[in-house]
Amino acid sequence: MNKTIKYKIINKALLFISFLLITTFVISSCETDETQTVATFTELVMSDEFDTDGAPNSxxxxxxxxxxxxGWGNGELQYYTDRTENVTVQNGVLVITAKEEQFNGSNYTSARLLTKGKFQQTYGRFEARIKLPYGKGIWPAFWxxxxxxxxxxxxxxxxxxxxMEYVGNHPTKVFGTVHGPGYSGAQGVTKSYELDGDRFDxxxxIFGIEWGPDYINYYVDDVLYNQIxxxxxxxxxxxxxxxxxxxxNVAVGGALPGSPNAETVFPQNMLVDYVRVYKNSYN
Structure with missing residues (x-):
């Protein structure tokens, strides 16, 4: 059985259990010193498991x-498309592909998906299970x-x-950030999380936040590594x-990662196993 499909079968059983139990997050592994606020969540309100091959769910x-x-405000080099060459669902995962090619005046193509006007929410648990690409100039994000x-x-x-943001020439590290008036761009409030002996590619x-009034908690897998x-x-x-x-999205180049170099391999794929959003006690 395909490992991703097997994982999803197990995960969906766990999802059913999550409807019956009130889940609280373990905070013992958090590296910050202050007391952490952790909410409960009980209801899955949006889920895309990417189970149907072809175009993503419209x-x-x-x-x-x-x-x-x-370049989307960041000097990015890619042209975003909705072509199957850049975005498709295959074998239970969403595949966003960054390619090196001449297209409409750009030297690279990729894709950027958004739920604007279709799914929007304040507060809750937002999470996605992702395998990241790699290489200088590769800049994927879930935001x-x-x-x-x-x-x-x-x-x-x-x-x-x-x-989750990540630059492909540092494959052991991701970071979570907030931007607002007075703390945007390079002044954004951020913290990184680094794997020990492993790489994100x-x-x-699983990358997620738990968001409530006056706080945002950041998670990688089961680790709560920051609260803002x-x-x-x-x-x-x-x-x-x-x-x-x-x-x-998967950006190519831009202010944060810089441009690809001779060692950057194309195409590069970001694989998304699922995206899930839960209500919490504040919704």
């Missing part, structure tokens, strides 16, 4: 297309952005929660309002 996912403004559909507020006032890992609160930011805390939508 009831959940939209796409950003093109290069955006200044949330505040709803900006009314046009009255723009980034960073709308708020951004980066559940060699297997699947209003006391940690240098401007307005914009995360007690919403809703926020989900984004999954």
């Amino acid at each position: 009831a959940i996912w939209n796409y950003n297309i093109g290069t955006g403004d200044n 949330l952005l505040g709803d900006d559909s009314n046009g009255s507020e723009v980034w960073p006032q709308i708020g951004e929660i980066d559940i 060699t297997g699947f890992h 609160t209003p006391e940690d930011v240098t401007g307005e805390w914009v995360f007690n309002r919403g809703p926020f939508y989900i984004i999954l």
Whole structure:
């Protein structure tokens, strides 16, 4: 049996149990000194298990297309498409592929999926099980952005929660960050998590946040490695309002990772086994 499919069968049984039990997170492995706030969650409200081959579920996912403004604000080099060459569901996983190719004036292509206007939520548990790509200039992310559909507020006032970011030439380390007014871009509030003796491109890992009023907890697998609160930011805390939508993407180049080099291998794939969102006691 395919290992991913076998894992999903086990996971779905555990999901059923989660509806019957109130789950609390273990915080003993957290590295921060302060007392951690940890909520409970009991209801799965959105799940994409990527069980149907072909295009991603159009009831959940939209796409950003093109290069955006200044490479989506980060000087990124790729052209985002919705082509099957860049985004598809195969064998129980979502595959986002970054390719080196000439396309509409860009030297690279990739994909960026978002749930804007289809699924949005304030607070809760947001998680995804992902196997990451690797290589200099490769920049995948799983993140949330505040709803900006009314046009009255723009980034960073709308708020951004980066559940997982990663640069491919540091395959043992991921980081979680928040951006808001007064603490955006390079001034974002962030902390990294590093694997001991393993790499994020060699297997699947679960990246998640538990988000409630005045705090956001960051997890890798079962480890709570950071909590961010209003006391940690240098401007307005914009995360007690919403809703926020989900984004999954693989960027190529940009301000954070720099450009690919001669050792960067293409294509590069980010594999997403599932995305799940739960309500917590604040919803």
